[in-house]
Amino acid sequence: MSLSPARPAAARSVAGHASRPDPEALLAWYDRHRRRLPWRAEPGRRADPYHVFLSEIMLQQTTVKAVGPYFSAFLARWPTVAHLADAPLEEVLSAWAGLGYYARARNLHACAKAVVARHGGHFPQDEAALLDLPGIGPYTAAAIAAIAFDLKASPVDGNIERVVSRLHALDEPLPKGKAAIRASAAALTPARRPGDFAQAMMDLGATICTPKSPACSLCPWMEPCVARAAGDPARYPVKAPKGEKPSRAGVAFLAVRADGAVLLRTRPDKGLLAKMTEVPSTPWGPQPEAPEEHAPLKARWRLLPGAVEHVFTHFALTLRVLRADLPMSAAAPAGHRWVAPEGFDAEALPSVMRKVLAQGGIE
DNA sequence: GAGCCGTGGAT
């Protein structure tokens, strides 16, 4: 790719030519408007690498608002990476329940163990070594390197993709166009305050350069922005069209014992909701299956009114719920267990299963 | 490279 020749930072636009975006202008904006977030250090200081790591994993495809309470809870329960490494995986999964993308929780735990085993409990100050850790990909490795250690790294998340593609009017559809965006982002990154620069880019994307109707008049880079000059910044980033989302259906078996305990089991080690807790059900397929042969135990099953609707990343699920009330003498079948509602918080119950329980009036 | 992997809020 070709870069425009370097010009003094103070250069102003010549007729028809936008000036080069000035990193210092963005940093000055950041110093005035930076968001206060639980995982961020005070201005002028570096954040704890463990805090940066924990927040970055939680923030993958997840909103700041959703992460807040989970971040606080994890930090209170496991104050250091060594504490997290020593925790049982089941406890980490139950603490993560509700946040989604559960492979992150399994990798978070594996990563904590690896940091202790490989690096003596300290995160390596090296992008390549960070990238080698489980659950840490190109974005997160660069983010930790930049934010925790102020190394000259260029994380590219959804915010930065948007900012950079607009800045240069890069219109090659994603994901193919990501290479050019990454190169542009790297070229923009200054040697001074690279960590603040990365966070400034993300804050800019989150608050000014938003997906729809961006607030260009408030943007420190309004003048050099090519998309803004062209009049339609919201067109960027251009994305490849996505396919249809299929539907699946199933029937869940809500067995309730006389004392209120519910029959639960743990999902398989791999695939959707791996190792999470579930209410037993038929397989989820394109067409609902006959429930009889899938019931966990013999009982008088009654169909509850309504259905549970839940949308996963790549399919939509409709779950009808059968309920049966069992006596105290009912034994849990192999692989199943009775769990009282008071014990739900200690279970790794994903949201879809909370919905199933709620359908039976249980919570 | 493309499919898999959650959830909830905004528009």
Place this chain on the structure above:
DNA sequence: TATCCAAGGCT
């Protein structure tokens, strides 16, 4: 209601 999307990574 439908669609998008939010600090992506793994296989």
